[in-house]
Amino acid sequence: MPGTAGADIGCQGECETGPESLAETTLPEVPRTTATSAPDAQSLSCGRFLPHVSMMSLAIQTRGLTRLFPGGHGVQDLDLSVPAGAIFGFLGPNGAGKTTTIRLLLGLLRPQRGEVALHGHALHATPRTALAQVGALVESPALHPHLSGRRNLEVTRRLLGAPHARIDEVLLVTGMREAADRTVRDYSLGMRQRLAIALALLGAPKLLILDEPGNGLDPAGIVDMRRLLRSLAADHGITVFVSSHQLGEVEQVASHVGMLREGRLRFQGTVGELRSRTAPRILLRADDLSRAATLLANAGEIVDPIDAETLAIALGARQEAELNRMLVEGGLQVSHLVREQPSLESLFFQLAHA
Numbered sequence: 157m158p159g160t161a162g163a164d165i166g167c168q169g170e171c172e173t174g175p176e177s178l179a180e181t182t183l184p185e186v187p188r189t190t191a192t193s194a195p196d197a198q199s200l201s202c203g204r205f206l207p208h209v210s211m212m213s214l215a216i217q218t219r220g221l222t223r224l225f226p227g228g229h230g231v232q233d234l235d236l237s238v239p240a241g242a243i244f245g246f247l248g249p250n251g252a253g254k255t256t257t258i259r260l261l262l263g264l265l266r267p268q269r270g271e272v273a274l275h276g277h278a279l280h281a282t283p284r285t286a287l288a289q290v291g292a293l294v295e296s297p298a299l300h301p302h303l304s305g306r307r308n309l310e311v312t313r314r315l316l317g318a319p320h321a322r323i324d325e326v327l328l329v330t331g332m333r334e335a336a337d338r339t340v341r342d343y344s345l346g347m348r349q350r351l352a353i354a355l356a357l358l359g360a361p362k363l364l365i366l367d368e369p370g371n372g373l374d375p376a377g378i379v380d381m382r383r384l385l386r387s388l389a390a391d392h393g394i395t396v397f398v399s400s401h402q403l404g405e406v407e408q409v410a411s412h413v414g415m416l417r418e419g420r421l422r423f424q425g426t427v428g429e430l431r432s433r434t435a436p437r438i439l440l441r442a443d444d445l446s447r448a449a450t451l452l453a454n455a456g457e458i459v460d461p462i463d464a465e466t467l468a469i470a471l472g473a474r475q476e477a478e479l480n481r482m483l484v485e486g487g488l489q490v491s492h493l494v495r496e497q498p499s500l501e502s503l504f505f506q507l508a509h510a
């Protein structure tokens with residue numbers, strides 16, 4: 157949702173967090189990126205969330221999270237479980253509810269139902285504690301274009317009270333050291349995104365929430381972004397929650413995937429689990445497809461026409477050679493008979509558009 161106002165932990169305008177409102181805390185305002193300071197003393201056991209699951213192993217857990225807008229759009233009954241240390245790709249077509257979810261996770265929007273726990277701390281009860289180790293980039297970063305990257309970082313560092321050395325650390329982590337002293341107006345979009353992530357890292361978060369960081373990047377920028385996300389998780393132990401509407405972008409970095417469609421979570425699990433959902437099938441082309449379909453169906457095969465020339469046969473007990481023999485003995489001329497593993501892309505398409 158472009159132009160989300162108030163998408164800051166500092167809660168300008170739209171922050172709707174509950175009684176211990178973030179608006180009342182001393183957390184600094186960081187335009188469109190968030191980086192929070194050390195945790196306060198408050199803590200809440202969230203044992204009532206799925207008590208059989210070890211809460212501390214989950215960076216994010218939501219239960220029944222619901223926020224609907226007039227017209228029925230929004231998100232509904234989200235039960236998200238994001239393991240600590242994961243790169244969690246949060247996928248969904250435009251308008252599926254990704255930004256709404258992220259705003260709920262950051263306390264920028266109040267749910268109508270349901271709860272959020274971050275690192276085991278309930279967001280509604282103790283927002284400061286829950287958000288203490290969270291950095292975020294929501295939509296395009298609002299940077300000071302006339303200042304250098306380093307100066308941009310310095311402005312936020314002072315607000316956070318982070319140590320001065322942290323600037324060089326985040327510049328190093330994000331690969332922005334060499335460009336640090338150039339003015340931001342001369343940066344490419346990819347560099348701006350990396351600087352925005354550097355800003356979000358200033359508070360040394362354990363969890364980084366990124367809303368479509370690959371948007372608008374060229375292929376080289378996307379490769380750089382992937383490398384950065386991998387390194388944040390692998391080398392710095394940061395849980396990365398990253399939204400995208402492009403499976404291909406996420407598939408290459410994510411360990412876990414959540415798929416959202418029309419505000420509901422359609423799949424959640426590891427990328428391996430997602431892959432296992434793509435059952436192989438056999439694609440057939442023959443001179444008389446409708447007769448082939450009848451012959452196969454009579455033999456107990458499950459067939460599904462793909463287009464005017466191709467039939468899909470669900471992989472069953474009969475292998476390709478046997479199917480071929482059956483068809484040829486039935487007087488058909490087979491021009492194409494191959495096993496196909498559907499791509500994750502096609503599964504995503506099914507889940508996202510079915």
Ligand SMILES: Nc1ncnc2c1ncn2[C@@H]1O[C@H](COP(=O)(O)OP(=O)(O)OP(=O)(O)O)[C@@H](O)[C@H]1O
Pocket residue numbers: 157158225226229230248249250251252253254255256257401
């Ligand atoms: N404040 C609001 N008032 C009314 N409707 C809203 C509001 N915020 C979001 N929506 C609607 O909720 C739905 C989900 O929007 P959201 O921005 O969360 O989707 P998204 O998956 O992030 O999409 P995109 O990839 O296009 O940013 C959309 O139909 C959107 O128009």
